[in-house]
Amino acid sequence: MNERGLKGLESRMRLLEAAAAEFARNGFHETKISTIVKKVGLTQPSFYIYFSSKEAIFEELISEFHSNLKKLIESKRLEDNLEHMDLSNRLAEIVENVFLFLKKDPNLTRIGFSLNPKADDLIADLTIILKNNLTTEQQFGYFRPEIDMEIVAKCISAVILHLSFIYVIPGIKDTKSLSLQLVDLFLQGMLNEND
Amino acid sequence: MNERGLKGLESRMRLLEAAAAEFARNGFHETKISTIVKKVGLTQPSFYIYFSSKEAIFEELISEFHSNLKKLIESKRLEDNLEHMDLSNRLAEIVENVFLFLKKDPNLTRIGFSLNPKADDLIADLTIILKNNLTTEQQFGYFRPEIDMEIVAKCISAVILHLSFIYVIPGIKDTKSLSLQLVDLFLQGMLNEND
Amino acid sequence: MNERGLKGLESRMRLLEAAAAEFARNGFHETKISTIVKKVGLTQPSFYIYFSSKEAIFEELISEFHSNLKKLIESKRLEDNLEHMDLSNRLAEIVENVFLFLKKDPNLTRIGFSLNPKADDLIADLTIILKNNLTTEQQFGYFRPEIDMEIVAKCISAVILHLSFIYVIPGIKDTKSLSLQLVDLFLQGMLNEND
């Protein structure tokens, strides 16, 4: 009775896409529903067939992005494959996966990490998973025991996010080599050993 | 008409403070002039005696913050005192100085690095100075020659900012030890040398 | 196209019922077609198969109610049976009949006498019939000749309606005894004759 047909589903999808683009470019408040529907070729009331409010569509975009990202991170637990690759490569692969995910939909990435209250929570979540992984490795003796892995996790999160915005999403740097360089930096440090 | 009496100057100051607090808490668009003036005990027209528009007061807050921060960074060029301290400590001191600056006025820090277009420029500026410093050191042989100092500079910028927001401004961690840990991480890396 | 099948007729009926309930509870403007059709399990376009507009269904409800009520009143002309009962009982019976009619469908009663322009006309119609009856009786010498029967008729109309809403429809008072009390009040007055 309230079933959505194919055409309706497509309109909904196109609204979501258009909204993502607008929110990403202008933020929540400067984004107008009139603009979104115009892009899609609909009128304002149609918007409210599919979404109950401006907040609702924003929320929907964010929460799906967040849950997908969390899923990705959680699936990448280090313990699963501690053996079958050397440490650097395993880490680099994880980092690259995150880069690729964030690059896939730049609009969502921008919205998901914009000044919306839940962005901080998301970063915190990601950081926790990262920290757990790193702590495990540390207990295996791979990392210096005196390092506070909480801080490291927070550093890495910040770095991945920032580099995503300035290098990965704009396509300025290759994700593979960037990941390797990052891992190398964090693993080896900058110091010249010869000194 | 442009002669500022004492009372006027004070009203202006209080408006700036109130605006900083509001912008920091709610962002640009959700901040209402009516709220700002109410906090200060003035009426809306009074606002326009001192600032030509909402954008103007925002701009004024940001640009002073930005220029102060730039001044700080530029004053901390490494070359100036390459000798009189060992590398780690010199770096840590610089980092701590930035931490302390950002902690001094959390509202401004939040505004200055919010999603306002100039935040990216500011970060870029800071990163350039940092990169120049690091490159100099690298040429002196302190750092591994194969490292891309541009990337490193960007990592460090991101890390300093992020840790400022989650650790320094809330007062959760001591700036001195945090700076030292950061420098240690970036200089030595995480790897356990014994391996 | 105008052949009504069984199912269609039933849908129409159920829409009328649902509409009556909604109009009674919320009035015309606060009643939404979307609510009506939802209650019936239909969609909005289906509504327009049976009724040309929101006004149309409202009008249909009202006018049937009005014509039924008029029919009732007109059928109760006093002259028809001036003899076969004493005056009080004849009057009380008429009053009770109206009470029972109004109680039968509270929703319709509420709608029919709500602030819709025709409510006043209806009351005026009822009042005229009442007045004619009373005048007849007056000419027969039953009532004091100096009384203005127009005013009395209007009083009685108002009283019947009001008591319907507060006593009869809620079922708080028995219609028979209430009718008798009313008739007694209007016939004998309140004064204590012993004084």
Add this chain to the structure above:
Amino acid sequence: MNERGLKGLESRMRLLEAAAAEFARNGFHETKISTIVKKVGLTQPSFYIYFSSKEAIFEELISEFHSNLKKLIESKRLEDNLEHMDLSNRLAEIVENVFLFLKKDPNLTRIGFSLNPKADDLIADLTIILKNNLTTEQQFGYFRPEIDMEIVAKCISAVILHLSFIYVIPGIKDTKSLSLQLVDLFLQGMLNEND
């Protein structure tokens, strides 16, 4: 600081008046703020300087009307002057006072007794006061003891209201003689004593 000057107070007053006229003519939902302000020669935002919402101005009109009417009724307690006039005249005077009050501002009267939820409460309040008065008289032996004064009070309320709308407010009947006729009807009844 938020003080209203003379001009502001006048604008507020004129908005109240215009709103009363509109609400009375069209009811709550069909009354548009745009119409109200146009009548007063203001723009829509000005409306919100003085009233927080459409509901608020409606509420203000109603509640002032209600409280004034209650004040009037309460001031007219019979006990105060049981002796100094004969019963009929005292009662008629009270009724006439209510007529005059309701006639004074027909718009408010219409709004105050329209389909707004509190109208019923108001009528109930008035009825209670009336009933108390009547019961007192009854205990003094003026009225027949078998009469249920609750019902009488409700009848009188309904009658006064209805006659106000159809006779008093339109100016069709003189309030003084109408009051007397009403009192006579309720006191003496309609029956011809000679029978």
Add this chain to the structure above:
DNA sequence: TATGAATGAGCATTCATTCAT
């Protein structure tokens, strides 16, 4: 230096209604 009063421009949202199927 400050304010009471007012406004232009805009935006989210609602609802009865229609059209193609």
Add this chain to the structure above:
DNA sequence: TATGAATGAATGCTCATTCAT
């Protein structure tokens, strides 16, 4: 007989800003 999809036309309300004083 019914529905999925869409819309025209409003409307309440907000906010930065101005003007006269």
